[in-house]
Amino acid sequence: MTLLEVRNVHLAIGGVELIRDLSFSIDTAQRLGLIGESGSGKSLAALAIMGLLPYRSTVSGSIRLSDQELVGLDERRYSKLRGDRIAMIFQEPMTSLNPLMRIGKQIGEVLRIHEGLSRPASYAQATALLERVGFDQPAQQARAFPHQLSGGQRQRVMIAMAIACNPDIVLADEPTTALDVTVQAQVLDLLAELTSEHGCALMLISHDLAVVANVCDHIQVMYGGAIVESATTSELTHFAEHPYTRALLATSRGLDDLDNESFGQLPTIAGTVPQAGQFPPGCTYRGRCERESYQCQTPPVVTGTTHQVRCWHPYGSSSEGA
């Protein structure tokens, strides 16, 4: 059943177009990965869903959570949904945690506000959540301030806060990028385990295809403010059709290398993501595409149903396919 439906969303900040015609949906308890290089618009897509866009943003299109339209929703109703039905985990927990409040109290606050629990009940529940996310001495550790914890522990606290009220969906924006590789894998496993335990959908944002492929059952590739390819994880990793997805796969670490700390520097894709507001006409990837000779000037076509590719010359439909 469709839980979240994003339809034809366009987003501009200060008149600069940053997201173009974004459409996708997430089913109940589904795990969807959103990947793409820095600047492709992944975080803005998540912030649009959360209703946390910066000043001077304009959004058109539709974002529906079950039967609730989110575009244009007033702040009072939005703040009730946040935490309660949609939660978000950011890359750097220190920007989300209050440095002056003990973590047990911070998790408890979420439960007090959204679930109406009393102070003692919310604190007891917060301690139980800390235990669930892997703290071995939760009663003591609930008294710690954020700076007294490691990066991995702080991200576990964020996961505890995100799942505290059993939301329908958690949006996780690069939740492990700031962590070292071995901790990354543990935190991702925990996130996947807890969201499925709660029947909660997950939208995992990352620039790392291996991270997303290990956790998600469906992947969407974003480039220049638009989704260029979308498929099940298995289809995307075995039968990628868009030249950009192929380039991402070629420069990605292997799926087995997630907990390999000594894994070397990855090759990068030549060229850069087009500057916001300076998208070329037609295909945004045109300037970097290895099939550039096609000069895809006109808007690219979208092919397929479950496996969608926004490209004039996807590999699968061409005799030149790899």
Ligand SMILES: Nc1ncnc2c1ncn2[C@@H]1O[C@H](COP(=O)(O)OP(=O)(O)OP(=O)(O)O)[C@@H](O)[C@H]1O
């Ligand atoms: N507040 C803002 N005002 C103006 N432009 C912005 C703002 N926030 C983001 N942008 C621009 O929008 C584009 C997409 O940014 P976004 O943060 O969504 O990318 P991203 O794919 O999440 O990259 P990263 O992985 O680096 O966060 C970028 O060109 C960025 O410079």
